[in-house]
Amino acid sequence: MKAWRVHENGEPREAMRLDEVPTPEPGPGEVLLRVRAANVNFPDAMLCRGQYQIRPPLPFTPGVEFCGEVVAAGEGVTGPAVGDRVITPAALPGGAFAEYAVVPAAGVLPAPAALDDAEAAALHIGYQTGWFGLHRRAALRPGETLLVHAAAGGVGSAAVQLGKAAGATVIGVVGGPEKAKVARELGADIVVDRHSEDFVAVVKETTAGRGANVVYDPVGGDSYTRSTKCIAFEGRIVVVGFTSGTVPAPGLNHALVKNYAVLGLHWGLYNTHDPVAVRHAHDELSRLAETGAVRPLVSEQLPLSGAADAVQRVADGTTVGRLVVQP
Numbered sequence: 001m002k003a004w005r006v007h008e009n010g011e012p013r014e015a016m017r018l019d020e021v022p023t024p025e026p027g028p029g030e031v032l033l034r035v036r037a038a039n040v041n042f043p044d045a046m047l048c049r050g051q052y053q054i055r056p057p058l059p060f061t062p063g064v065e066f067c068g069e070v071v072a073a074g075e076g077v078t079g080p081a082v083g084d085r086v087i088t089p090a091a092l093p094g095g096a097f098a099e100y101a102v103v104p105a106a107g108v109l110p111a112p113a114a115l116d117d118a119e120a121a122a123l124h125i126g127y128q129t130g131w132f133g134l135h136r137r138a139a140l141r142p143g144e145t146l147l148v149h150a151a152a153g154g155v156g157s158a159a160v161q162l163g164k165a166a167g168a169t170v171i172g173v174v175g176g177p178e179k180a181k182v183a184r185e186l187g188a189d190i191v192v193d194r195h196s197e198d199f200v201a202v203v204k205e206t207t208a209g210r211g212a213n214v215v216y217d218p219v220g221g222d223s224y225t226r227s228t229k230c231i232a233f234e235g236r237i238v239v240v241g242f243t244s245g246t247v248p249a250p251g252l253n254h255a256l257v258k259n260y261a262v263l264g265l266h267w268g269l270y271n272t273h274d275p276v277a278v279r280h281a282h283d284e285l286s287r288l289a290e291t292g293a294v295r296p297l298v299s300e301q302l303p304l305s306g307a308a309d310a311v312q313r314v315a316d317g318t319t320v321g322r323l324v325v326q327p
Contacts, residue, residue: 002327003098004307005059009050012315016048016062016097016308024094024102026074031105033068033086037117038096040307040323041065041125041154042218042243045315047092053266056093062311063096063325065089067111067121077105085111087124089271097307099327107271109279112286115296118324122154122296123285126322129240129267130158131281133216134166137263138236142167144213147203147227151188152179152320155218155240157297160186165293168214171206173199173223175317182320186297203230211235221246228254235260243317297321 001023004016026032044062046052070084080086087110090096091103111120134140146163150156151172163170164187172188174180175195183191190206192199203212211232217224221244227237228251239262250262270278288294299321302310310323 001099002304003061004063004304005061006048007059009048009058012045012048012062012311013308016311018305018308021098023100026072026077026102028075029077029105030074030102031070031077031080031108032072032100032102033066033088034071034100035096035098035327036067036069036085037121037301038063038066038307038325038327039121039124039126039154040310040314040325042241042314044311048311054092060093061095061098061101063090063098063307064092065121065124066096066101067117068101070108071100073105079105080108085117085120087111087120089125089268097304097325099304106275109282110286112289114286114289118298118301118326119296121324122298122322123289125267126155126158127162127285127294127296128270128278128281129155129265130162130216131285132267132270132277133238133240133263133265134159134162134214136277137265138214138238140166140168140214143169145169145171145203145207145211145232147171147173147199147212147215147230148188149173149215149217149219149223149227150243151186151191152182153218153243153317154314154322156216157182157186157321158294159216160188161294162288163216165288169206171199171203171212179320182297200226200230207232214238216240219244220248224248224250228258228260231258231260233259236263237261238263238265240265298324300324301326303327
């Protein structure tokens, strides 16, 4: 089969190489999936660079999530059956940018019938992260104000849709007029182009000085720092990632004086510590997809040969919504 592999860490476009490798076989408790669609995520770029919290041995295949079809099951598998269409995290070092991949059967979830393969592939990690961040960590309530950074990106676009579905007023921060248009189409009530506007001032004006109740921040750096200037009393800042490349150093004295909370979110830990909650979130997300309340924004569908370029573009921050690779 064909599979992209990283033999030496570096920028995705240079580090990823399309190789011919043996098709893997499922072991006990595993299933072999034919990859129908693989979503491109920022962590794929970090994996290529050797900067992610998980560092698989070289060579490895990047691609952290996908929609696939079960083609074989290992010993002891009683869940997904051959022919089932499913979504799942990948099991590194055998990632999703390949024609086939083996994953633990326990982490496989049914692909929502309301979504096509590309949309289903994009529903998983980004929307699960949004669900846990907004509901489990921040306890977002109807009528509250939600500030979403990188609102036209893969992670931010999910948070915009989930925030609207929860009954919040959503303020989306983006970089540039094209991304502003996308954020509006996603349902953001107010969109701020950070290149020409000050989101702190907009939040204060929109909320009559009260500030945002919840901030969803996959960017870090200055986005986080300035968010502390417009967070409400008993507000919650959900730290999702650092696509800016800068990890902020929170002033805990400031959190104390303004009475707000800083909440970390690493979704992968829920797979380990509370898989039942992951399945519950999947059921809720599937229901929202069925009603049309959420639908992943897939901006491009690419052949397997385009995976390295797609990961590089996501790393460079030049994309909107999701890029999906379809072998």
